[in-house]
Amino acid sequence: MPYRLHMLLCAGTGCVSNRSLEVKEALEKEIQQRGLESEIQVIATGCNGFCGVGPIVLVQPDGIFYQQVKVRDIPALVEEHLVKGRPYKKLMFTPSKEAEPIPKMNDIPFFGKQMLIALRNRGLIDPENIEEYIARDGYKALAKVLSSMTPEQVIEEVKVSGLRGRGGGGFPTGLKWEVCRNAIGDEKYLICNCDEGDPGAFMDRSIVESDPHSVIEGMAIGAYAVGILQAYIYVRMEYPLALKRFILALDQAREYGLIGENILGTSFSFDIEVHRGAGAFVCGEETALIASIEGKPGEPRAKYVYPAQQGLRDMPTLINNVETWANIPVIIQRGAKWFSSIGTRDVSESEQGGSTGTKVFSLVGKVNNTGLVEVPMGIKLREIIYDIGGGIAGGKRFKAVQTGGPSGGCLPEELLDLPVDFDRLLSVGSMMGSGGMIVMDEEDCMVDVARYFIDFLNGESCGKCTPCREGLRQMREILNRICDGKGEDADIQKLEDLSELMVEGSLCALGGTAPNPVLNTLRYFKDEYVAHIKDRRCPAGTCQALITYRIDAEKCTGCALCAKHCPVNCISGEPKKLHTIEISACIKCGTCYDACRFDAVIRK
Amino acid sequence: MKKLTITDLEKLRQKIQEDHTVREGKALATINLHMGTCGIAAGMRKVMTALLQEIEAKDIKNVRVSTSGCAGLCSREPMATVLIAGQPPVKYADLTDEKIRRILNEHVLGGNLVKEYVLAVGSERVG
Numbered sequence: 001m002p003y004r005l006h007m008l009l010c011a012g013t014g015c016v017s018n019r020s021l022e023v024k025e026a027l028e029k030e031i032q033q034r035g036l037e038s039e040i041q042v043i044a045t046g047c048n049g050f051c052g053v054g055p056i057v058l059v060q061p062d063g064i065f066y067q068q069v070k071v072r073d074i075p076a077l078v079e080e081h082l083v084k085g086r087p088y089k090k091l092m093f094t095p096s097k098e099a100e101p102i103p104k105m106n107d108i109p110f111f112g113k114q115m116l117i118a119l120r121n122r123g124l125i126d127p128e129n130i131e132e133y134i135a136r137d138g139y140k141a142l143a144k145v146l147s148s149m150t151p152e153q154v155i156e157e158v159k160v161s162g163l164r165g166r167g168g169g170g171f172p173t174g175l176k177w178e179v180c181r182n183a184i185g186d187e188k189y190l191i192c193n194c195d196e197g198d199p200g201a202f203m204d205r206s207i208v209e210s211d212p213h214s215v216i217e218g219m220a221i222g223a224y225a226v227g228i229l230q231a232y233i234y235v236r237m238e239y240p241l242a243l244k245r246f247i248l249a250l251d252q253a254r255e256y257g258l259i260g261e262n263i264l265g266t267s268f269s270f271d272i273e274v275h276r277g278a279g280a281f282v283c284g285e286e287t288a289l290i291a292s293i294e295g296k297p298g299e300p301r302a303k304y305v306y307p308a309q310q311g312l313r314d315m316p317t318l319i320n321n322v323e324t325w326a327n328i329p330v331i332i333q334r335g336a337k338w339f340s341s342i343g344t345r346d347v348s349e350s351e352q353g354g355s356t357g358t359k360v361f362s363l364v365g366k367v368n369n370t371g372l373v374e375v376p377m378g379i380k381l382r383e384i385i386y387d388i389g390g391g392i393a394g395g396k397r398f399k400a401v402q403t404g405g406p407s408g409g410c411l412p413e414e415l416l417d418l419p420v421d422f423d424r425l426l427s428v429g430s431m432m433g434s435g436g437m438i439v440m441d442e443e444d445c446m447v448d449v450a451r452y453f454i455d456f457l458n459g460e461s462c463g464k465c466t467p468c469r470e471g472l473r474q475m476r477e478i479l480n481r482i483c484d485g486k487g488e489d490a491d492i493q494k495l496e497d498l499s500e501l502m503v504e505g506s507l508c509a510l511g512g513t514a515p516n517p518v519l520n521t522l523r524y525f526k527d528e529y530v531a532h533i534k535d536r537r538c539p540a541g542t543c544q545a546l547i548t549y550r551i552d553a554e555k556c557t558g559c560a561l562c563a564k565h566c567p568v569n570c571i572s573g574e575p576k577k578l579h580t581i582e583i584s585a586c587i588k589c590g591t592c593y594d595a596c597r598f599d600a601v602i603r604k
Numbered sequence: 605m606k607k608l609t610i611t612d613l614e615k616l617r618q619k620i621q622e623d624h625t626v627r628e629g630k631a632l633a634t635i636n637l638h639m640g641t642c643g644i645a646a647g648m649r650k651v652m653t654a655l656l657q658e659i660e661a662k663d664i665k666n667v668r669v670s671t672s673g674c675a676g677l678c679s680r681e682p683m684a685t686v687l688i689a690g691q692p693p694v695k696y697a698d699l700t701d702e703k704i705r706r707i708l709n710e711h712v713l714g715g716n717l718v719k720e721y722v723l724a725v726g727s728e729r730v731g
Contacts, residue, residue, distance in 0.1 A: 002623070002626075002656065002659055002660055002664075002665075003626060004626065004668070004669040004670070004671075005626070006627045008627075030707055038656075039652075039656060041721075060626060060627050060628075060629055061625075061626050061627070061628070061629040061630075061631065061668055061670070062670065063629060082639075083639070083644070084639050084640065084644070084671070084673065085637070085638075085639045085671025085672045085673060086672070086673050087669065124627065131616070131620050132620075132624075134613070134616060134617050134620055135617065135620040135621050135623075135624045135627075136624075140613075140617070141712060143610045143613055143614070146610065147610050172671065191610070255607075256605060256608050257607025257608045257609075258608065260607075262607075264609055264610045264613060265607070265608070265609030265610065265612075266610075290606075361713065409671045526610070596607060
């Protein structure tokens with residue numbers, strides 16, 4: 001019998017860690033017990049994107065969206081929706097307590113404003129089955145270029161589309177392809193950079209987990225256009241699921257004759273090998289990545305010569321990021337004109353300028369709806385954070401949004417109406433980066449945020465260039481000092497001087513942009529630095545050395561909840577009477593602050 | 605698996621796509637089976653199985669079978685509503701295996717209402 005319903009259960013890393021595989025097992029068992037297994041198909045898909053409300057089940061053809069599905073919900077869900085045909089309200093997404101549940105996925109604001117190109121198949125296909133990708137027009141673009149386009153025409157199409165590298169740099173993709181095609185070398189190599197290392201970013205991982213073939217097809221088209229026989233996918237070992245799906249997808253593509261010898265019966269041959277990286281942040285930098293594939297320490301080199309001219313084994317090497325590759329099949333199929341009509345500026349004005357197409361962001365931090373979003377270039381930060389993200393969690397006030405990872409910056413409230421594209425983000429001292437977007441509220445201290453990123457970079461600096469290696473260490477010392485309430489008047493100037501030195505004296509972009517977290521927070525949140533240094537005060541209430549906890553005599557009801565939770569028993573008081581905190585014994589863990597239901601614990 | 609050529613790939617795609625119309629939410633027509641307590645008690649599950657088997661036997665790919673609750677006329681269950689784009693919905697009552705097969709073949713595929721089983725054409729006003 002044909003299936004009347006397809007239940008698409010998210011098996012991305014987020015939902016799996018929320019036990020979605022146990023939900024799948026329970027669902028399959030319940031369906032079998034009720035004898036529905038011939039009518040209803042359960043498919044495990046890649047990341048659906050709305051990670052904050054996982055595990056997720058989407059029921060097609062009606063597009064009914066169920067969230068936070070637990071094993072114990074399964075009998076009722078099957079009874080109501082599958083047997084009686086009534087969508088089960090209890091598991092639907094409800095934006096706020098007062099609102100009505102929203103049954104259909106596309107009516108949920110989180111999805112409504114998104115536009116999917118790189119993530120076109122997310123949550124709709126089983127990523128471990130190549131035929132599911134083929135059904136969604138997979139490998140159609142590869143067939144098109146092999147049967148009706150010359151390599152030059154393919155490159156021209158990519159150039160006209162205005163596609164720029166999605167890994168962070170934003171270099172025009174078509175131009176890179178052309179340089180590599182024209183470069184002279186006995187052999188040429190192609191690399192897919194899947195070494196995503198920014199804290200809080202998971203765009204590339206999700207693309208691979210939900211649709212590995214879109215990346216493979218893009219690579220095959222690139223190889224045809226540039227004239228390449230051998231490619232590598234560089235995946236970090238921290239991405240076990242992405243790695244597994246890549247390897248499985250490659251085996252299937254080879255079996256179907258979509259990579260390997262004589263692809264699709266033509267004279268074009270090309271193969272892909274997976275290279276596992278150890279997970280060093282610096283290996284996301286292309287020259288360091290190439291060194292790592294060669295078996296050398298993952299350290300960057302100066303880019304007097306681009307890898308497109310001289311890269312892996314000193315041969316011309318075409319290297320693009322996962323998301324860039326995933327865009328290619330769609331550009332070929334739907335055309336450069338269509339692609340370039342999306343975004344902030346028409347590429348006809350300037351061949352290399354403008355930001356066309358869409359960008360995938362991992363939206364995390366203090367927003368209500370965390371997850372993976374793909375939006376057209378030029379969308380305002382406000383639309384991403386408030387319309388898609390559903391605003392700041394817990395009714396708190398927005399303070400900043402961090403874009404571009406450790407090389408990017410924190411943008412304040414005044415810039416919420418900034419259109420998001422490569423050039424605009426650079427102009428305000430941040431960058432697109434690979435697409436991390438961390439939202440912060442009034443309780444996040446910007447000095448502490450800068451310290452976090454500098455500490456991260458200090459651990460990840462490869463150590464080749466002294467300004468980066470030693471500069472980061474000194475910066476970390478200074479920031480630690482400021483956060484500990486021991487900041488000195490000259491510290492801000494010292495940070496600025498060090499930054500200048502690092503920008504000038506580092507070989508690679510990682511070193512050159514390493515001071516950005518400091519420079520950017522100094523630019524927009526200097527008052528917080530001053531408050532730490534001059535007033536010995538942390539306005540956000542984050543830096544432990546600068547805050548004390550006490551109890552508001554008027555608000556305290558004497559419920560003793562704080563005393564019960566305090567791990568060091570430093571809160572005392574009689575039942576139903578004012579409680580007090582013994583300051584000398586307090587370890588400032590904030591447990592009482594979180595436990596109090598009457599806002600009676602004051603943190604200052 | 606034999607390695608594909610460009611023509612093979614297209615053929616394979618067409619074949620799989622037909623099986624995927626449910627996933628894409630696309631269909632020529634929807635047969636909505638009313639499965640409230642009354643519908644189920646009156647034997648709708650058996651009617652649904654007959655319908656799905658007929659769809660399989662005829663290898664029909666573009667008809668969607670959906671289920672919904674009670675249609676409000678419990679005494680005439682099992683009931684079904686046929687929805688074809690651009691046409692008013694048609695409600696059928698007192699269904700049996702044989703009747704649902706005729707509705708599928710004559711109305712949904714053939715375009716002619718099975719008049720003797722029709723309860724109503726059009727739908728109630730909503731709101």
